[in-house]
Amino acid sequence: MGVSSFAAAPPRAAAGAELPALTPLGRVVPAPLRTEEGGAGYEITAKTRIRVGAGARERRVAEYLAAVLRPSTGYRLPVTTGKGEDGIRLRIGAGAADKALGAEGYRVVSARGSLTITSRTGAGLFHGVQTVRQQLPAAVEKKTEQRGPWRVAGGTVTDRPRYAYRSTMLDVSRHFFTVDQVKRYIDQAALYKMNKLHLHLSDDQGWRIAVDSWPRLTTYGGSTQVGGGRGGYYTKAQYKEIIDYAASRYLEVVPEIDMPGHTNAALASYAELNCDGVAPPLYTGTEVGFSSLCATKGVTYDFVDDVIRELAAMTPGTYLHIGGDEAHSTSHEDFVAFMDKVQPMVAKYGKTVLGWHQLTGATPAEGAVAQYWGYDRTGAAEREQVVNAAKNGTRLVLSPADRAYLDHKYTKDTPLGLSWAGYVEVQRSYDWDPGTYLQGAPAKAVIGVEAPLWSETLSTSAQLDFMAFPRLPGIAELGWSPAATHDWDAYKVRLAGQAPRWDALGIGYYKSPQVPWPAG
Numbered sequence: 001m002g003v004s005s006f007a008a009a010p011p012r013a014a015a016g017a018e019l020p021a022l023t024p025l026g027r028v029v030p031a032p033l034r035t036e037e038g039g040a041g042y043e044i045t046a047k048t049r050i051r052v053g054a055g056a057r058e059r060r061v062a063e064y065l066a067a068v069l070r071p072s073t074g075y076r077l078p079v080t081t082g083k084g085e086d087g088i089r090l091r092i093g094a095g096a097a098d099k100a101l102g103a104e105g106y107r108v109v110s111a112r113g114s115l116t117i118t119s120r121t122g123a124g125l126f127h128g129v130q131t132v133r134q135q136l137p138a139a140v141e142k143k144t145e146q147r148g149p150w151r152v153a154g155g156t157v158t159d160r161p162r163y164a165y166r167s168t169m170l171d172v173s174r175h176f177f178t179v180d181q182v183k184r185y186i187d188q189a190a191l192y193k194m195n196k197l198h199l200h201l202s203d204d205q206g207w208r209i210a211v212d213s214w215p216r217l218t219t220y221g222g223s224t225q226v227g228g229g230r231g232g233y234y235t236k237a238q239y240k241e242i243i244d245y246a247a248s249r250y251l252e253v254v255p256e257i258d259m260p261g262h263t264n265a266a267l268a269s270y271a272e273l274n275c276d277g278v279a280p281p282l283y284t285g286t287e288v289g290f291s292s293l294c295a296t297k298g299v300t301y302d303f304v305d306d307v308i309r310e311l312a313a314m315t316p317g318t319y320l321h322i323g324g325d326e327a328h329s330t331s332h333e334d335f336v337a338f339m340d341k342v343q344p345m346v347a348k349y350g351k352t353v354l355g356w357h358q359l360t361g362a363t364p365a366e367g368a369v370a371q372y373w374g375y376d377r378t379g380a381a382e383r384e385q386v387v388n389a390a391k392n393g394t395r396l397v398l399s400p401a402d403r404a405y406l407d408h409k410y411t412k413d414t415p416l417g418l419s420w421a422g423y424v425e426v427q428r429s430y431d432w433d434p435g436t437y438l439q440g441a442p443a444k445a446v447i448g449v450e451a452p453l454w455s456e457t458l459s460t461s462a463q464l465d466f467m468a469f470p471r472l473p474g475i476a477e478l479g480w481s482p483a484a485t486h487d488w489d490a491y492k493v494r495l496a497g498q499a500p501r502w503d504a505l506g507i508g509y510y511k512s513p514q515v516p517w518p519a520g
Contacts, residue, residue, distance in 0.1 A: 039154030057122035105160025138500035165448025166479030167196030173203035192476035204264035258323030289328030312349035469509035
């Protein structure tokens with residue numbers, strides 16, 4: 001029997017003191033598939049044990065749950081393989097009911113004496129834990145002992161995701177963010193059941209991932225950022241640390257090397273990548289579309305092959321993002337030729353091509369995924385190009401800029417962010433359906449959604465928080481929850497209920513007037 005220990009229990013709320021309001025079962029974000037309320041529910045006490053089977057997956061999620069609960073409750077909450085029907089029980093099952101949950105679904109049963117989370121997979125157990133966290137009082141997120149009680153309303157939650165691809169992107173190129181800052185963002189995305197972290201690792205302003213065969217990419221190309229700050233980059237060991245941390249939260253890292261445009265950091269580092277053989281200066285502004293790898297030189301493809309080979313070897317996930325957007329300095333013919341040569345390299349090193357939707361202006365490789373970032377003013381011809389590619393088998397991830405871009409201003413008065421696609425208030429960000437958004441595209445072509453967070457104007461974690469919250473949970477819900485649950489009036493109430501949790505977690509958020517936030 002394995003047991004983990006912790007400090008003794010703090011006192012409960014004094015007799016006659018007001019108890020924390022019990023969160024109705026299922027009042028969480030994202031909205032679950034099905035909720036059946038009833039029964040006394042479960043209370044975590046000083047006697048609670050977290051019971052697991054012999055498998056490593058159950059224990060890993062149990063230890064994560066214990067680490068969340070111990071500081072605030074003060075309870076020992078030992079993780080044990082000992083037999084018993086009481087306590088918090090984590091179970092990976094293989095029965096027919098478990099198979100119906102799919103690869104990431106879960107079931108939570110809250111009853112007197114026990115709280116049981118069941119899934120087919122470790123990912124499903126982890127997602128079930130996020131639901132349990134949100135059912136508990138927000139003070140459970142604090143790192144110091146708080147007064148209980150710690151109750152979960154009675155009943156059963158049965159849940160599984162609508163889409164398999166639920167992502168957020170962090171741009172570490174315009175401004176560099178440290179490993180710890182990336183981990184913080186991973187934790188925030190995991191709370192809302194996202195399962196992908198797209199890292200934008202290169203752009204005009206900085207190259208952020210070590211490539212042994214082209215070392216100046218980081219030592220020179222990574223030395224600055226927007227506004228001329230010192231920049232930075234991830235060593236291979238640091239990149240692995242990010243990948244491992246994301247995996248512990250059941251997120252897969254999707255790395256992006258943007259090309260043939262958005263490449264000034266690389267062009268400044270190696271003169272031979274330029275058609276004229278002359279390296280431009282490092283760039284610290286925010287304009288786009290002026291840079292391009294030289295699509296007619298053989299050294300360009302040696303370079304790309306080396307970068308993809310090393311990045312693929314470091315990345316255990318399925319996808320490698322090759323960018324392809326805003327290549328305004330590359331002719332159409334050169335763009336098509338470039339993509340025709342680069343996509344097979346991705347396959348050669350065992351990865352699946354993912355690119356911005358401009359990839360559909362070339363010939364997407366078999367199995368490729370195009371990420372649509374168009375918006376209301378995107379031309380009909382460009383949309384039609386994407387729709388036709390989808391009809392021909394190209395899968396889609398949707399990130400409409402005027403809905404899903406977390407870096408956009410909420411209103412004209414927002415002190416941070418951009419507004420080239422318009423203002424993106426909380427309701428606008430939430431109120432669209434990925435299944436019907438791109439008219440004419442087969443619904444089955446859409447594999448999910450992404451909330452990109454570009455960093456031209458963002459350089460601190462507090463700034464990331466302010467722009468991501470409260471919009472990030474809404475995009476997460478669009479990716480997870482059934483279309484039938486989509487209702488702004490109901491959602492804004494559940495969203496408002498998240499505010500005390502963000503306060504407890506130290507997440508500073510935008511208090512949109514569209515949301516009925518709690519008083520105080």
